[in-house]
Amino acid sequence: MSLSLSNLFKKTGELTFSKRWFVFFGFLVLILVSMYGMNSIAMYSGMDTFIQKDSKMYQDLDLYTRSFSNESVVIMIEGADVKDPALLEASVRFSEMMVNVSGVSSVTSPAGIVESINERVTGRSEIPATAEEVDALIALAPGIFGSLIYDDTHSLILVTYGNLTETQKSDVLAASKEAVLFAGFPPGYNIIVTGQTALNEDMNIEMSSSMGILLLLAVVLMLVALVFVFKGVRWRLYPLAIVMMGIIFTFGFMGFAGINMTMVSIAAFPILIGLGIDYAIQFHNRIEEELRECTTRKEAVISTFKYMGPAVITALAVTCISFISLLTSSIPMIQDFGKLLIIGCVCCYAAALFFGVLSVYFLDKLSERLESKKQKTGKPYKVASFLLPEGYKKQQCVIDAKGNVAPAPGSVKQEDVPENFITSTLNKTVSFTLKHKKLIFTIAIITGILGVYADSTIPAETDYTKYIPQDMPALVDFNHMNTVMGGSDAINIMIVTEDIASPYVLKWMDEFGTYETQNQLYVLSADSLANVVKEYNGGTIPDTEEEIRAIYDQLPAGTMERYSRGNSMLLLNLNMGNAFSTLPMESVKSFVELIEEDISWHGLPPGTTATITGQSVPYTELLTSLLSGRVEQTVLGLLLVFFALLIIYRDFVKAFAPLITIALVIGWSGLIMYAFNIVYTPMTAVMGCMILGAGSEYSILLMERFYEEKGKGLIPIEAMRKTVKNTGIALVVSGITTTFGFLALTASAFGIISSFGLVTVINMLMTLLASFVIFPPLMLTFDNMKEKGLKGTLSEFKEHIEKMIYRNKKQSGATQ
Template sequence: MSLSLPSLFEKVGKITFSKRWFVFFGFLILILVSMYGMTTITMYSGMDTYIQKDSKMYQDLDLYTRSFSNESVVIMIEGADVTDPAVLGASMRFTDMMTNVSGVDSVTSAAGIVEIMNERVTGRAEIPTTQEEVDALIELAPSVFSSLIYDDTHTLILVTYGNLTDTQKADILAATKDAVNFAGFPPKYNIIVTGNAALMGDMNVEMSSSMGILLFLAVVLMLVALVFVFKGVRWRLYPLAIVVMGILFTFGFMGFAGINMTMVSIAAFPILIGLGIDYAIQFHNRIEEELRECETRREAVISTFKYMGPAVITALVVTCVSFISLLTSSIPMIQDFGKLLIIGCVCCYTAALFFGVLSVYFLDKLSEKLEIKKQTTGKPYKIQSFLLPKGSKKQQCVIDGAGNVLPASGVRVETEAPENIITATLNKTVTFTLKHKKIIFMVALITGALGFYADSTIPAETDTNKYIPQDMPALVDFYHMNTVMGGSDAINIMIVTEDIASPYVLKWMDEFGTYETQNQIYVLGADSIVNVVKEYNGGTIPDTEEEIRAIYDQLPAGTMEQYSRGNSMLLLNLQMGDAFSALPMESVKSFVALIREDITWHVLPPGTTATITGQSVPFTELMDSLLSGRVQQTMLGLLLVFFALLVIYRDFVKAFAPLITITLVIGWSGMIMYAFNIVYTPMTAVMGCMILGAGSEYSILLMERFYEEKGKGLSPIEAMRKTVKNTGIALVVSGITTTFGFLALTASAFGIISSFGIVTVINMLMTLLASFVIFPPLMLTFDGIKEKGLKGTILEFKEKIEHTLQNRKNSGATQ
């Protein structure tokens, strides 16, 4: 570590102490500002949380959505006979109500088409009164009704709207539910309001409530951890208040910066509580140590800034650098997740360093004043049970010319953390690991390598509906609709041409659709304007443009809008049932590639292009980038952390040693996911970066304290033992508390978050274990190499081998 950094923090500490009331009240004002900022945060679950807006995939999907697939609320009617005039009449009353709702573009239903057909046949724009008349109208053009009437017992109504805000969409959804209640559908008919719009609406509500529950649970679990683990320290629950302040600052920044809340960013806040408590505990533990050594609080504050500030900020930089790799993800919500983690870590560090340290200073000062008043008046104060200092009277300290904190006698008196079960266990662990380091290294390397191999076999979950709570009413209704309709997966092909009435284009669509249906096992049928045109022309496509346009003129406007836009765009849907959700990602990706190849081989008419898009197709690319990108992100994170440490320390050993421990834990993470049958999602795909960010701090803080103790003249082994005894307790407390915070994630109703929580909890425990089992002997080994130099180490190793061989030779000769 450069000498200038502790000096810088010492100066910051002096300024902070001199302006302590200004800093203290400044933070209180920031709390109020942040509370306002957090009220502007919005929940978002749209497609652009998965796909970059500037990508061709998104632009194709956006064009498809704007042209053919405006968002819609789906109303499914099921009962004895959905073509009953009474049902159709209720459907028209519903249509009339929804047409007048602000933001609604159109309402498409079988009843509306029946009314249009009846007007053309009889001149009356109304629903016929008899079932025979309705059946006759439907028989005139069955393909027009086929996309809305699945069978005699099920039909759909679509309420479509354009690009609206989440609030406007929620208003339309609420209006839809009200209109269903007031439309007067006959008894014994089940009316279900479903579709993606209802699903997203319910999911936004679920995200809001889920985040509150997770934050509350994380705080409660951390309280439990601090009560049972952080013993022997005054105000042991106070670090949690500091980290809550840091989270509040993060919320405020998020609101002012316009960062939306997604299902992934929900998980960032319990994670930040876990990471932030680490910073708060480290500063809290260090100022308590300084207050034990000297009575002068000013020097205790400055010393905490000088010795702990650089160590923790190094860990903070490494953590943030590892999260920077998340910003390279092709998935926007992963980028937002990375931004929140970086912003949150900085906010929590700032709150812990300035407000946290000053708070302990004020509490310590107040406790002394109360004790003096008690001695003067003889009257105890109830608050003293919380504030009363523990231990013997501390020594009066000063700061010498070199910036060292010394007692008045001129010799710094070192104190150690009180002995307890944690420090005793850590001492025994370090003794054991130093004695058996070769075996430990071998086992760690083998298991780490096996973990990386197991990781390469883990699949990805392609059905995004499985990310959300499976008992959510809107999802249950959505699954029910898909079960009834046989699944709604489709490959949508946009065909851009010079003339949508060209017989050559329609014949190409007919031939391609027939070929795919006959030759691709997963294609159940082809749906396009071609089906309607053939029905109106006796089963064939007309040979002239004029004949085709004459048929177009007879079709309802809703039918034309369903399959065409203007005079230049047509839509061909390859129906696939539920194939996308049932097939593995690799199979879906291969299938889409095969369709692209078929389009290439079936030469399009001149001036015509075909683009594969739709709601389902982009997720194949999403999951592919997820699986390939996660490895790149982890490798990038490792490189960034290494170079960051190299810049900070200007020492190869200090930069490289912490990475070995973390790399092993990343390998072990693959074994855990494989063993628990946990698949990759946008959340678990960032696990490597999470381990880097959350786990590297332990190794760095141990290394910082090791070199601090070694600089006082202790031998490497003695320095490591003292490091573990003095720093180990804080690391164990922060590690267990962090783990308890992450444990809250496992209780999430969102499967994408709960599975991530399970892996994170186990990984944090493994990181903590590796920090005290792998890192101490590794650090001593690297330090020995550094002291002797590479050449000296090789010569020593050579001498040991020669000595061993000579002993074996002598032993054989004796025998």
């Protein structure tokens, strides 16, 4: 670390100590402010969490949604006879209640269409009294009912709405459920309120509940880890309180910045607990170490700032820089995930450095006062006892009248303290790796390359319904509706024309829909105004615009709204059942491209354009992000971290050594996912950046301490041994507690989070292992090359060449 940065932190420590009460209470005030900001956080699960709003696919879908009021609450009716007049009367009552609800644009139901046809035939807008009369009216225009009545026992009512906010959509959903209760549907019928709106509503509730459970579980696991691993220091559970302060700050910032909570962002907080505990433990461990060495409290605080501040902020910078690559993702919720991780890491670092170090200072001062009260009256000095790891003796320091501190008579010196189990194991591990470094390097590189290959064969999952809890009631209802109705997947083609009554346009739509149905395996049917007009005109499309407009005047308003907008836009739906749910997204993408080719081949009428869209089409863009975007993010993260370390250290070795260790772990991650049959999702796609951000800290902190010890005059190998002894236990503790934080993710009901948690836990353990198995021999090898220097290497090479030339000349002369 550069001298200037150390001096900067030293001055920061001096200023913090001089203003300690102001800083201490300032952080307490920030907690209150952050808790106020938390109230503004909203759960969100819309399409724009997956697809960027400025992408063409999203804008096409948005235009389609706004034009045709595609979003709707679906009322699914199951019973003995869905054409029963009493049931249709109840549907009319339901519709009358819902059309008056704010935001509802229309209510489409079989009952409403029956009333409309009856008015055209008899002049009375009412439901006939008998089932025979109802059947007769339906027989006049069966195509109109095709998407609403699936069979005698199943039908749908669609409550459509325009461009509403999430709160307004929730209000429409609540009103729909209430209207179902008051409409008086006959007994024996099962009325299910479902659809995308209901699914999103339940998903938001589940996300809120899941986040609370994950946070609680992460805290419990952290407590367990700290109790059993972080031994030998006082107040060993206190780092968890510090990191929770950082989490509160993050929540507050999130609220003030208007960052929504998504199914991915809820995973950020257990991760932040795992990452933040690192910072808290490192600062806590270092100030305790300084206090044990009999420095004054002021010196302990300043020394902690001076030595640990730059080291940890370097690790923080690397972590944040690696997360910056997440901001380049084309998946909005991954961008928000990256923002939260960066903000959270900074908040946790600030809480650990300032509030955490000062807290230990105040606690130590309080403990001394409590200890001094126990001393006998007249004793010439006060004693401050510092609890050391198991098997250690207490070290006591004498504080004289002038404030000087020194070991008390008979106390054990710090360097004479015996090793504990963890440090002993780490030292043995390092000794083994240094002895067999060539073999270890070979195995690491080969497995890393195999991991990269395995990674290229892992598929991606883009069906977002697979990401959420499969037993969620709204999802069960949604899947049940799709099963009964044969699926609702569709490709929607928006056709912009000069006149929606043009016979040429309608005939093109009819011919194209027929062609796709007959020639494309997954297209089950096609519906548009062309089908409706044909039904009203005896099976053919009229040849004149006047005849077509006369038919339009007879159609129910709801039918015109479903298939047209104004006088310039028509809609052609290619119904595909549940094809999108069963096909891999690669096939869906290829299918969409095939439809585009067919449109081009058929040749649109002059002045007409066609745009392919639909709820599933934008997810083909998500597929690209998962398969290629993740590789770009990881490579970008590696480059950003390398150049950042190069700028910080101005040393190629210091920039390159930590990166190699992490790059190997990223390669191994592919083997893990392949072995556990885990597919790529928006969460697992960021695994490379997560390993880089969360794991690089260990190598950097080891490297920082190595050069600190080496700077004290130790030879490299002894400097590394002392580094492992002094820093190893803190890294193991922070690594295990971080892993425990990630372990909470595996308990999530969201499959997208639990699979990510499993891979992350294994990767973090491998990162910790690599830090003590790969990094020490790698660091010593690079350091030896650096010490040897380029000049020395060139000199040896020059000497070697000169000897070869001399031998050649000598041999040549002997031959002559």
